[in-house]
Amino acid sequence: MVGVRELLAVGLGVLLGVALLAKPREMLLLSVFVGPTQRRRRGGEYGSDADDPFGAWAPWFVRAVGLACLLVAAYIAYTNLV
Amino acid sequence: MRHTGLKIRMALVGAILFAFYSVAVAAAWFFFGQTQTILGIAIVGSILLVGVQYKVGKWAALRSVGAEDMDEQRYSRIHQRVEALSRDMGIEKPTLKVARMGVPNAFAVGRKGNGTVVVSEELIQILDNQELDGVLAHELSHIANRDVVTMVIGQGIASVVGIVAQYIVLFTGDNDIADFFLAIVVGNLVQFFVMLFVLAISRYREYVADADARQAIGTGEPLARALEKISQGNQRSQESRVDENVSALCIFGESTSLLTKLVSTHPPMEKRIQRLRS
Numbered sequence: 001m002v003g004v005r006e007l008l009a010v011g012l013g014v015l016l017g018v019a020l021l022a023k024p025r026e027m028l029l030l031s032v033f034v035g036p037t038q039r040r041r042r043g044g045e046y047g048s049d050a051d052d053p054f055g056a057w058a059p060w061f062v063r064a065v066g067l068a069c070l071l072v073a074a075y076i077a078y079t080n081l082v
Numbered sequence: 083m084r085h086t087g088l089k090i091r092m093a094l095v096g097a098i099l100f101a102f103y104s105v106a107v108a109a110a111w112f113f114f115g116q117t118q119t120i121l122g123i124a125i126v127g128s129i130l131l132v133g134v135q136y137k138v139g140k141w142a143a144l145r146s147v148g149a150e151d152m153d154e155q156r157y158s159r160i161h162q163r164v165e166a167l168s169r170d171m172g173i174e175k176p177t178l179k180v181a182r183m184g185v186p187n188a189f190a191v192g193r194k195g196n197g198t199v200v201v202s203e204e205l206i207q208i209l210d211n212q213e214l215d216g217v218l219a220h221e222l223s224h225i226a227n228r229d230v231v232t233m234v235i236g237q238g239i240a241s242v243v244g245i246v247a248q249y250i251v252l253f254t255g256d257n258d259i260a261d262f263f264l265a266i267v268v269g270n271l272v273q274f275f276v277m278l279f280v281l282a283i284s285r286y287r288e289y290v291a292d293a294d295a296r297q298a299i300g301t302g303e304p305l306a307r308a309l310e311k312i313s314q315g316n317q318r319s320q321e322s323r324v325d326e327n328v329s330a331l332c333i334f335g336e337s338t339s340l341l342t343k344l345v346s347t348h349p350p351m352e353k354r355i356q357r358l359r360s
Contacts, residue, residue, distance in 0.1 A: 005255060009264040016267050029345040030274040030281075032241045069267070076260050 006080040013073030020066025024059035027066075092286050095279050102276050103128070103239045106246040113250050124246075132238035139234060140191045140198070149179035149200045159211065160218070164199070167219050170298055171226045173197070180206070186312050190221040190230060197225035209308050216305030219295035226294065229287045236280035244273030284347045292358055302358030309358075313351045 020027050110124045111117075154161050161178060168175040176190070176197035186205035192198045199221045206214065224230065248269025255261030296302035343350070 003260075005264055006260045009260040009267065012267045012271060013263060016271060023341060026341050026345045027274070030277045032237050032244070032273060032277065072259075072263050076263060080260065 002081055006076060010073050010077045010081065013069050013076070017066045017069030017073060020062050020069060024062035024066070028058055028062050092283060092290075095283050095286070099236060099239050099276070099279050099283075102243045102279075106243040109250055110246050113254060124242075128238060128242045131241060132235055135238055135241075136231065136234045140230075143189070143191045144179065144198065144200065147181040147183050147200060147202075149181040149198075152178035152180045152201070157206075160201070160206075160214070163215055164218055164222065167215070167222050167298055171222055171294070173222065173226045176222070176225055188217050188221055190224040192225065193231050194225055194228055197230075199225070205312075208311060212299075212304040213308035213311065215299050216295055216302075216308050219298040220291050220305060223291035223294035223298070224287070227287065227290060229291065232287065233280070233284060236283055237277075240273050240276040240280055243276050244269045247272040278344055281345060281347060285349045288348050288354065289357065292354055296358060306355045306358040309351055309355050313355075 107121065107124045107128070111121045114120045152160065157178070157180065164178060165175045174195050174197075176192065176199050179198055179200045181200055181202055183202040183204065186202055186208050188199065188201045188205055190197060190199050199218065201214075201218075205217065209217065248265045251268045252261060252265035255264070292302070292305065295305050299305075348354075
């Protein structure tokens with residue numbers, strides 16, 4: 001029988017993976033590592049946020065993490081649910 | 083500081099954040115032994131985390147933009163205005179620094195009594211004296227209202243709640259790959275969720291700082307003009323980028339979706355300008 005934790009790991013993993021792939025910039029800006037005080041000074045003009053506080057590569061890194069999330073979720077689904 | 087409506091909303095969001103923190107500490111106590119030691123570690127650990135984030139954050143902020151002390155001779159007017167505004171706001175004059183950031187920008191770091199305001203050379207070049215006064219008054223309001231500390235505490239709460247959620251999932255499971263993965267996912271999702279509230283506070287604080295700046299210099303018009311000038315310059319540079327690289331913008335073009343608004347640290351520029359002029 002499949003446990004609740006395995007189901008949650010797959011479900012929430014897919015949710016996080018899709019969010020990271022679809023909205024990498026927004027997910028990055030929600031991270032504590034790119035907090036409000038940093039974003040005010042990293043490339044943003046006065047009164048606005050920086051478009052890419054950590055450069056253009058950062059969204060691609062977030063997408064890669066999202067893809068990794070989906071792969072791990074798929075692996076857990078395959079080994080536990082199939 | 084008046085702004086009753088803003089204060090009520092701030093208090094509400096602050097109470098929600100405090101509730102998140104209390105639940106995290108209570109959960110840590112419940113799941114990890116129900117002893118006073120665990121409670122002590124959770125509370126002292128959170129205070130240390132916030133303290134380190136504050137100290138490192140200030141140091142990193144000044145270092146990352148290469149901020150240098152603002153020369154009292156060359157920028158004598160700015161020094162005099164900041165001194166007068168600080169006196170009016172009842173705070174000690176902060177350290178003034180100047181940096182070449184490549185864009186017009188200014189920010190405040192530190193706390194009341196030990197604050198620093200950094201202004202970019204580009205900002206000094208494009209704004210007239212009155213507009214610059216508006217910007218300086220806004221930054222001084224951030225120090226007077228302890229906004230930097232508030233934001234660091236907010237981020238600290240988001241970190242603590244995320245870490246606690248992660249460890250609870252990890253230590254209550256069977257230690258297999260599904261549990262390990264679930265712990266990381268839950269920790270991140272919880273932290274993202276709490277950060278939504280922290281960013282809401284950040285946007286409220288901007289309105290409050292605008293209102294305080296308006297009160298300090300007697301009118302909101304100079305700051306409104308400064309924001310308008312910077313915003314128009316930004317739009318022009320974005321338009322020229324559209325001409326140069328249309329395809330890139332088609333993928334990453336400016337979005338005004340609800341999510342984009344929710345993750346912003348600042349309220350929409352036009353709303354701020356409208357409030358400053360109302």
